[in-house]
Amino acid sequence: MAEDIPIPDEDAVKEQKLQYGSGDNNGEAALDSKYPNRPRNLHKTLPFSTLLADLFNPLLENSQKHRPTAARRRQGPQGQSSLSPHEARRNIIDRYISKWRKEVGDDFYPAMRLIIPEKDRDRPMYGLKEKAIAKIIIKTLKINKDSEDAKSMVNWKLPGQLGKATSSTAGDFAGRCFEVLSKRQMRSTPGEMTIAEVNNALDHLAQLGSEEEQAKVFKVFYRRMNAEEITWLIRMILRQMKIGATEKTILDIWHPDAETLFNVSSNLRRVCWELFDPNLRLDGGDTGIALMECFQPQLAAFQKQVGSFDKMVNKLKPTLDDDSFWIEEKLDGERMQLHMVDDPSAPGGKKFGFWSRKAKDYAYLYGSLLGQTDNAFARFLGDAFAPNVKNIILDGEMITWDMDLDHIVGFGTLKTAAISEKENRNGTNTGQRPLYRVFDCLYLNDTVLTPYTLRDRRNALKSAVKGVHRRLEIHPYIEAHSYTEIEPELRKVVAEASEGLVLKNPRSMYRLNERNDDWIKVKPEYMSEFGESLDCVVVGGYFGSGHRGGAHSSFLCGLLVNKNAKEGDADYEKCFSFFKVGGGFSREDYASVRGRTEGKWHTWDAKRPPPIIELGGHAENRQHERPDEWIRPSESLVLECKAATVESSDKFRMGITLRFPRFKQLRNDKGWKDALSISEFMELKDNVEREVGEKEKEFKIEQSRRKKARTSKKPLVVAGTDTVSTPYAGPHSKIFKGLSFFVMTDALTPSKKSKAEIESLVQAHGGKLVQRETKDPNLIVIAEKRLVKVLSLEKRESNNIVKPIWIWDCIRQSEADVGAIPFMLPFEPNRHMFYLLPDDQLEYETHVDEFGDSYTRDLTDVAELRTIFSNMPRKFDNDFHQENFLTQTEDHGNPLTNLKTHMFSGMKVFFFFFFSSSSSSSSSSSSTINSETSIAFQLAKNYIRFGGGVVLEGLEEDGITHVVVGDEREAKGVRRGLFVTPLPRILGWAWVERCWWEGTRVDEERFMWG
Missing domain, CATH: 2.40.50.140 (Nucleic acid-binding proteins)
Incomplete structure (x- = not known):
């Protein structure tokens, strides 16, 4: 049988050694040990030009051939080929793979890493962007840097007035390069470089740092390739292919289990070498996550635009025996997986791996060894795990924590904080640092935990991770049993400027690279505080x-x-x-x-x-x-x-x-x-912050009602701001006689006052001033802004904090009560208290009625009266209003509605013309629709469904959000037949078509008829 085993030819052996090493421990021998059954090619790899001729160009032609146009949209389906676009696409890819197997062998990895370069984790980033590549090409081709062609590449985003560049290539860097290269190419026929040679050259390019060295590699490409080949090579370097087929399609055609294995490994080499035989399927043990191999994490589903919290909770699959769900704060950081392995031979005895959601290796920044001192994170994890933990894989979020404020900082500061901490050799506890919040454990002591429930995984996490304060911490959660528990938590995170919430099903397994309803993101709505816009x-x-x-x-x-x-x-x-x-x-x-x-x-x-x-x-x-x-x-x-x-x-x-x-x-x-203007916006912002602060205090009072009142009394503290206005000019009195005031900041409400003006006002009415916190039981401290020194005071929980408006209210009330003895007003929880200790909550609530109206103070203005009136109905309205919480439309800057598959997500639409049988009101108008209009409405209905929306059968169905009509006359008919609340929006069908062809949900107001 030995003579039946195919023997690679001499060229194939040379290529193998060139690509994977010469047989030493760092080359083929190491690969043979890790992949003992890896495939070997029998012949040299195909020319690089075959990727263009047999794969890329045919896929692009297929995509353009089936791209909808306005003319085809009017004419309807006709002249279609026997194969659908999807089938034609699969045939093109399958033919190329078959050609490779027949002419080269079973090792398809050299081609795969060029076809989907953005998934190739073995080759590091080149460190080259468009302008850097343009400079290298200018140097390689010896073009005058002030020439029109040079400027057209450097300014590739500019329209076609520069040089001879056409408008069709504006914004397409590779296209601009082709225009320049095609006039100066050294060969007009396809080049002779093989795919293996191109990979070797790209590996070398990725290791170079200087422009001079990189230019030498480009000179090789320039001599041995034509302009079209170099253009595609540039797309590979930029990892911006757009060939008309997704990596999911390519992986699926290569092997039925390819996508599954890539999800658990993020390793293209492993996918190609372990799954080279399409007839050999993976069993369950082969598809589990592994130590020190990056995997694609589970993702949270987006909150739908229509539907209340109770519907969201129902999606978390409650049972009669267990109706619980978990509420976690959504952190503003970078998703990160941490791998740890005991290794006695390594410095410190432990090895670490860090990978982001997109499989970027962060070991260079956060560290790979416990004993290293030049990393930002790993060196602090010596006591983070229980003694019996030999290896573990954690899933969590890397965030930035400010040690001075003792609070999370925005995501944009994470890299800067990590670099700073890397240079902090003494480990001082000041400034900003990376903090890893863990919310899942997926592997523990050689056991894969993904098949276990979230509750079981969380128990394993608690037993395995001890944590390190403000370095590595277990992310807390709240176990809830009713949808009514979501709103208070969302209000809390909104007040703290957090990202939102994540609802989780504790009975669910971990599903790699999947976005499902076991995890649901809930984010705050778009702001309406600034007058809508x-x-x-x-x-x-x-x-x-x-x-x-x-x-x-x-x-x-x-x-x-x-x-x-x-x-x-x-x-x-x-x-x-x-x-x-x-x-x-x-x-x-x-x-x-x-x-x-x-x-x-x-x-x-x-x-x-x-x-x-x-x-x-x-x-x-x-x-x-x-x-x-x-x-x-x-x-x-x-x-x-x-x-x-x-x-x-x-x-x-x-x-x-x-x-x-x-x-x-x-x-x-x-x-x-x-x-x-600046002043107008700042005034608007101040008003908004004041209103938000009042809502925040309302929330704190609601939460504090649940706590048992205590009898101990604490000194009192009052608060101010940083802005300045005119000094108070009221009469002097002795209202504050016997009280000491510690003024920490300026005041904002009811008018802007500086710290000095507040102190003068207090002294004018009998108060004594101090410049630090004391144990005086009659001390009042002034602050209204959460500056560091105020936050520090709150954290100690030693004092109540009162807003400066209390001072104005006391003076105003004394002026109103002519002839009466001046007295200090009792403190009102919402209006006066900036920070209120739970022990004093019940006592201060007795100073106002159930709607917030003071028993001892006159109302100051109409706005305050309106606020009290608006509070009254809320006491009897227990229903959640979905308008207060719009669904998520953004992900770190990326708008969800710009994705066609999600652009109509959350919409429930009734098409007035299409369903005449289900609504009597539409029967008379249905007969007037001509064939062309019917096709247009049918297309609009399909667009809604494809874009994630729901098409309803009748006006009376629950949750209807939009009605699509033909003209204003029909809109009036719909309005007469609507008996639902809230009323849906009535739009013309052209809105749906416009959204679809724009690729984004455009403003509805231009198309509304009701």
Whole structure:
């Protein structure tokens, strides 16, 4: 039988040694030990050009052939080939794989890592972006850097007026390179480089750091490839292939178990070498996660746009015996898996592995050995695990923790904090550091735990992980039994500016690389506090890529410094950068922006920036979020935008920015001076923060009611802010005689006062001033903002904290009670208390009635009376209003509604014309629909279903959100037949079609008829 075993030819053996080593411990011998049954190719690999001719180009042609067009949409289905696009795509891939097996052998890994390079974890990142590659090509081809061709590559996002570049390649870097290379290629025929040779050259390129060395590799490609081959090579380096087929399809055609194995290993080499025989299937033991091998983690499903919390809880599969579900805070960090293995030969005796959700190896930053001192995390984990733990795999979130504030910091600071901690050799407990919050245990002491329930896995986690304070901690959860327990927790995390919540089914198993209803994300709604949206002037534009290439795809918006400045003044037209927005625009919106601003844009010159636009960054070099072009505010337009919230950011001149900004509409009715100014926005922001603070206090009071009152009394503390207004001019009195005041900050409400003004006011009415906290039982401390020193006071839980508005209320009441003896007002929980100890909760609640109306103080204004009235109905309204909690529409900046498969998620739609049999109101109009309209409505219905929406059979069905009609006359008929609350939105069918072809959910108001 030995003579029947195929023997590789000499070229195949040479290639094998070239790719995998010469037989030493670091080469083929090590691979033979790890993959004893790995396949060997019998012949040399196919030419690189075959990937283009037999795979990439046919797939692209198939994709373009079946791409819908407006003409085909009007004509309907006709002239279709016998094969569907999906079948044709699979045939192309299958033919190439079959050709490889026949002409090369069973080791398909060399080709696979070029076909889906973004999944290749063996080859490190090249450290090359578009501009760096452009400079290398300019040097390789010896092009004048000031020539039109050189500028067209460097400025690849710019439209076609530069050089001879056409508008079709604007935004397509590889396409721009092809235009330049095709005029200077050394060979017009396909090159002779094999796939193995290309892989070797790319491996070498990934190891180089200098531009000179990288240019040498590109010279080899230039000599041995034609322009088309180099263009595809550039796409591989950038890992932006877009060949018309997903990696899921390619893996599935290679082997039925390929995707499953990739999910548990993230290892393309393992997938190709263990699954080279399509007839050999994996058993259950082969598909489990393994130590020191990255896997694809389980993901949480998105909160649906329609449906209350009780429906979400029902999706968590409660049973009669166990109706519990878990509520966890959703952390704003980076998903991270941690692997630990005992290794007596390693420094410190333990080895670690860290991988992100996208399988990026972070061992270089967080450390791989316990005994290393030059890492940001692993060196602190000596006591993190129980003594009996030999190996473990944890799933969690790496976040940034500020040790001075003792609070989580936004995700954008994580890398900076990790680098800083890496350099902190002494391990000091100040500043910001990485903190790993663990919420799952998937492997423990050689046992895979994914088949066990979440509750069992959590018990294993508690027994195995001891944790290290503010280094590695087990993420807490709340066990709930009713959907009514979700809202208070969501309100709490919203008040603390958190990401949201995750609901989990404790009876569920861990499902790799799957997003299902066992885990559900619940995020706060888009803000409505700023009057629904903000109107800001456009001051800059950024060119897009891909289908948005050659034109502005996003815009920089700013706030006016002084809208009252006159022409010639230093501040005339001056703006501070505020946010960048690119989501929510339709083609019509982009066209309108182009039409109104054409010829008014100027190229941004970093050496001579326009003096009227200030960007973020240090004063000597403000270049953050630099636009490609800028425009004068007086020649610009105003955008109406909405966002999730406002957050701090050094990327913009304002020092703050909008989180997840989204375009709503153009304000053609507003001129540039009608846009928001800095002072107007800050006033708006202060009002919002004050309202949010009141809601936060309401929440704290509701929570505190459940605690048992105690008799011990604590000194009293009052609070202020950082803003300044005019001093108080009221009469003097002795209201505060016998009290000591420690003023920590300024005041904001009811008017802006500085710390000095508050102190003068207190002294004018008999109070004594101190400059530090004392044990005086009559001490009152002033603070209204959670500065570090105030947070420290709260953390000690030694004092109550009162808002400065109490001082104003006492003075105002004394002035109103003419002739009466001045007295101090009792403290009201909502209005006066900034921080309230649970022990004093019940006592202070007796000072107001059940609706918050004081027993001893007169109302100050109509707004306070309106607030009391608005509180009254809520006492008798126990139903959750879904309008208060909009569903998640954003994931770290990526809008969900921009995905076609999710763009209509959460919508329940009734099509007025299609279901005449189910609604008497539609019977008369159905007969008037011609064939063309019927096709259009049928397509619209399919778009809704494909985009994640639900098509209803009748107007009377529960949860209906939208009704699609043909014209205004039909809309009136629908309105007469609607007897549901809340009323659905009535839209024209053109809205559905517009959303579909724009690829995003456009603003509904333009298409509404009711």
